[in-house]
Amino acid sequence: MDTSESYDLFAPVYNRHWGHSFSSRVWPLFERLLLPELPPGARILDLCCGTGQLAATLTERGFSVTGLDASAGMLEYARENAPRAEFIQADARLFLLPPVHHAALSTFDSLNHLLDPAELASVFRHVHQALLPEGFFFFDLNMEGKFKAHWHESFAFVADDQACAVRAHYEPDRRIGHYDVTIFRLAETWRRSDFRIDERCYAEDEIRAALTEAGFTRIDSYDAEADLGLHGEAGRSFFLCRR
Numbered sequence: 001m002d003t004s005e006s007y008d009l010f011a012p013v014y015n016r017h018w019g020h021s022f023s024s025r026v027w028p029l030f031e032r033l034l035l036p037e038l039p040p041g042a043r044i045l046d047l048c049c050g051t052g053q054l055a056a057t058l059t060e061r062g063f064s065v066t067g068l069d070a071s072a073g074m075l076e077y078a079r080e081n082a083p084r085a086e087f088i089q090a091d092a093r094l095f096l097l098p099p100v101h102h103a104a105l106s107t108f109d110s111l112n113h114l115l116d117p118a119e120l121a122s123v124f125r126h127v128h129q130a131l132l133p134e135g136f137f138f139f140d141l142n143m144e145g146k147f148k149a150h151w152h153e154s155f156a157f158v159a160d161d162q163a164c165a166v167r168a169h170y171e172p173d174r175r176i177g178h179y180d181v182t183i184f185r186l187a188e189t190w191r192r193s194d195f196r197i198d199e200r201c202y203a204e205d206e207i208r209a210a211l212t213e214a215g216f217t218r219i220d221s222y223d224a225e226a227d228l229g230l231h232g233e234a235g236r237s238f239f240l241c242r243r
Contacts (some may be wrong), residue, residue, distance in 0.1 A: 004070050004071055005059060005195075006181075006195040006196070006197055007070070007071035007073060007074055007197075007229065008071050008072060008073030008074070009073070009181075009183060009193045009195055010073075010181065010183070010195070010197065011051060011071060011074045011076070011077055012073075012077075012079075012162060012183075012185065013072035013157065013162060013164045013183060014050060014051055014074070015051040015074075015077040015081075016127050016157075016159070016162070017050070017157050017164070018108070018133070019050055019051040019053040019054075019077075019081075019129075020053045022052040022092065022107065022108045023054040023057060023107070024053075024232070025056075025230065026054075026107055026130065026140075027054075027057060029228055029230070030105075030138070031141050032228075033138065033238070033240055034103060034105070034136060034138045034221075034240065037103075037136055038063075038103055038121075038136070039102065039149075040062060040064060041062050041064060042063055042064070042102035042103060043063075043064045043065075043066070043100055043101045043102050043103075044058055044063050044064065044065050044066070044102065044103050044104070044105065045065075045066050045068065045097065045099060045101045045103070045104040045105070045130055045131075046058070046065055046066065046067040046068065046085075046104075046105060046106075047068055047092055047104055047105065047110070047139075048068070048069055048070075048092055048106050048107075048110030048111070048113075049067030049068060049069050049074070049075075049078055050069060050074050050078065050108065050110070051074050051077035051078050052067055052074075052075075052078025052080075052081040052082040052087070053077070053081055053082075054075060054105075054107060055067045055078060055081070055082040055085040055087075056081050056084075056085070058083035058085075059082055059083070059084040059085050060084075065082070065084075065086070065235075066085070066086045066087070066088060066097070066101070067082065067085050067086070067087045067088070068087070068088045068089075068090050068092065068095060068097075069087070069090075070089065070090065070091050071089075072089055073156060075087050075089055077124065078225065084184065086167040091117050091214065092106075092111075092114075092123050092126070093114070093122045093123055093126070094122070094126070095126055095130075096126065096129070096130075097126075097129075097130040097199065098130070099129060099130060099131055099132055099133075099135075100130075101130050101131050101132060101135060102111065102131075102132055102135050102136070103131070103135055103136040103137070103138065104127045104130060104135070104136070104138070104139075105137070105138045105139060106136045106138075106139040106140075107139065107140055108140070109140060109141055109142040109199060110139075110235065111139055111141055112141055112142050112177075112199035112200055112201065112202075113197070113198070113199055114200065115176065115198060115199075115200045116200075117202070117206060117210065117222070120199075120202065120206075120207075120210055120211040122213065124133040124137075124210050124211055124213075124214035124216070125214045125215075127214070128214045128215045128216060128243055131243045133243060134196065134242060134243055135242070135243045136240065136241065136242055136243070137211075137216065137240075137241040137242075138238070138239070138240050138241075139238070139239055140224065140236055140237060140238045140239070141201075141202060141207065141236070141237055141239070142177075142199065142201060142235060142236055143201060143203075143204070143235050143236070143237050144172075144175065144201045144203070144235075145234065145235035146201075146233075146234070146235030146236055147170045147172075147175075147177050147199075147201050147235075148170065148172070149234070149235060149236075150158070150235075151168045151169065151170035151177040151178075152168060152169065152170060152232070153168050154166065154167045154168065159200065160186075161185065161186040162183065162185045162186065163183070163184040164181065164182070164183045164184075165181070165182045166180070166181050167179070167180045168180075171228075175200055175201045175202075176198055176199070176200050177198065177199045177201070178196055178197075178198055179196065179197040179198075179199075179202075180194075180196050180217070181193075181194070181195055181196070181197060182194050204221060205236070208221075211239070211241055216241040216242060216243060217241075217242050217243070218240075218241065218242040219239065219240075219241045219242075220239070220240045220241075221237050221238065221239050221240075222237065222238045222240075223235075223236075223237055224236040224237065224238060
């Protein structure tokens, strides 16, 4: 199965169960770390924007938002959730946008879905090119501690018109985590879909080296739980970088 097809299938469940939950939890971090650095009405690039809940919050507060995602299924929901934002279907590793953005952000371990260090470095270069001088890049990643602690669990969601079961597995020798997903959706009849979503963990020195090579200068990092008080998110790190 093509990778983008997996995310298209995942979009209805992600929209209902994950998108709003995570964006509402991290919003106070944006207010604390990023928004004081931005002018009113700043142009913001929401990279790997998913189903657009964060874009909606930003536009409601007067920011001009461009959301970018490779999944047509995710973007279908994003356009409904954030009608005042602009959305572009593009690959985060390859996109080209003019340097007009005051900030770029990427949340909910979106960049862990890049499975090769060269791909992560390519994203950083393209983000750098899309920012104004002294623009900011704010993103989070699951670090290896998060994978070791939680990527062996299973969980499920059940609703009247959909059900989703997720089984997680981490391969420490490859530094790859797998989500094996089964979804049932009611569309006249029940339909089943099975697919896998993979994530890779990166060491902080790898991340910093790739950011520096891309041209970012000030690079600050924070543990989500220990430094920022995001309960239950030990092992997730946030990075705030300046062009």
